Amino acid sequence: MFITEIQTDIQAIEEDETIYQEINFTNRANAIDFLDFHIIDRIEGLLQNLEQNEELIILQQRAEKIKFDLEKIDNDMFIRLREKIRTGVYNGASFKEMIGQYCGYDYANDPDKIGYDSLDDFINGLLSDQVIPEATMERKPEMVFYQKTPTRIIFELAELAVLRRDDVFFDLGSGLGQVPILVNLISGTPTKGVEYEPAYCNYANTCASQLNLSKVEFINTDARLADYSRGTVFFLYTPFEGSILQTVMEILQKESQGRTIRIFTYGPCSETVAKQNWLSCIKGEANDPYQLCAFKSLSY
Numbered sequence: 399m400f401i402t403e404i405q406t407d408i409q410a411i412e413e414d415e416t417i418y419q420e421i422n423f424t425n426r427a428n429a430i431d432f433l434d435f436h437i438i439d440r441i442e443g444l445l446q447n448l449e450q451n452e453e454l455i456i457l458q459q460r461a462e463k464i465k466f467d468l469e470k471i472d473n474d475m476f477i478r479l480r481e482k483i484r485t486g487v488y489n490g491a492s493f494k495e496m497i498g499q500y501c502g503y504d505y506a507n508d509p510d511k512i513g514y515d516s517l518d519d520f521i522n523g524l525l526s527d528q529v530i531p532e533a534t535m536e537r538k539p540e541m542v543f544y545q546k547t548p549t550r551i552i553f554e555l556a557e558l559a560v561l562r563r564d565d566v567f568f569d570l571g572s573g574l575g576q577v578p579i580l581v582n583l584i585s586g587t588p589t590k591g592v593e594y595e596p597a598y599c600n601y602a603n604t605c606a607s608q609l610n611l612s613k614v615e616f617i618n619t620d621a622r623l624a625d626y627s628r629g630t631v632f633f634l635y636t637p638f639e640g641s642i643l644q645t646v647m648e649i650l651q652k653e654s655q656g657r658t659i660r661i662f663t664y665g666p667c668s669e670t671v672a673k674q675n676w677l678s679c680i681k682g683e684a685n686d687p688y689q690l691c692a693f694k695s696l697s698y
């Protein structure tokens with residue numbers, strides 16, 4: 399009974415020609431997930447209970463082969479697309495157009511959506527083929543662990559911020575670097591990331607240099623020690639809390655005494671940022687951690 403079910407599932411994927419067409423990334427991502435979690439995992443579970451079962455082993459090999467072929471389509475596609483980023487074919491509008499072709503054009507943030515989707519899978523594969531490093535430093539209290547901003551929020555941020563080429567954008571606690579890299583690719587604005595963990599910072603710098611993005615830079619330091627003198631737009635996806643967040647806010651307040659700055663936040667840190675009396679909230683509900691919020695420094 400279960401063998402027939404698995405056979406039918408595998409056959410349905412094999413016969414779906416659309417997922418072998420490179421452009422259909424989302425359907426292919428769904429098929430790979432289905433193979434992993436509903437077919438391969440299921441067969442592995444069954445094989446633990448049943449002794450050697452020839453038929454199941456053959457089905458397992460068939461499923462692994464389809465998965466390999468589908469992942470190869472993605473890998474080859476990402477190598478080619480990275481080369482086009484590297485040579486400047488995709489930047490600004492042409493970059494967004496390419497993302498739309500592969501992932502659909504409705505990547506604008508949907509307020510009811512929480513978590514990650516296939517746009518995140520696409521961007522993860524697109525930006526780098528490096529192995530994600532383990533953290534090497536022990537995080538101090540109040541420092542938040544790495545978790546990436548959902549990609550649709552980064553697109554919303556780049557849209558909302560209307561960045562100019564004379565802006566300098568900072569991501570505080572930049573992790574593996576996706577925010578500065580994408581914001582630069584979308585807007586052309588120089589971007590910088592500040593990251594405490596050296597392994598993440600190295601990963602991000604390698605990624606930017608492999609994509610030939612000369613206006614993207616990652617600085618390995620504590621956000622309390624970085625030089626923000628050129629920064630005009632800052633982003634925080636709740637990188638730290640409590641006294642660290644308050645100290646960084648005081649540093650940014652000092653910066654705002656010489657020029658107007660804007661701060662974008664995502665996650666629970668929005669509530670703390672909203673309490674700063676030198677900022678006015680220009681977008682978003684600060685008590686909703688799933689909304690992107692925007693703040694502007696009051697006139698100096």
Ligand SMILES: C[S@@+](CC[C@H](N)C(=O)[O-])C[C@H]1O[C@@H](n2cnc3c(N)ncnc32)[C@H](O)[C@@H]1O
Pocket residue numbers: 540541542543544545546547569570571572573574575576577592593594595598619620621622635636637638642
């Ligand atoms: C929630 S993650 C955000 C990652 C990144 N902004 C993104 O959206 O992809 C928080 C990051 O902040 C970093 N971090 C925590 N405390 C920090 C500090 N004091 N200075 C610089 N980075 C810090 C962590 O190592 C982690 O990579």
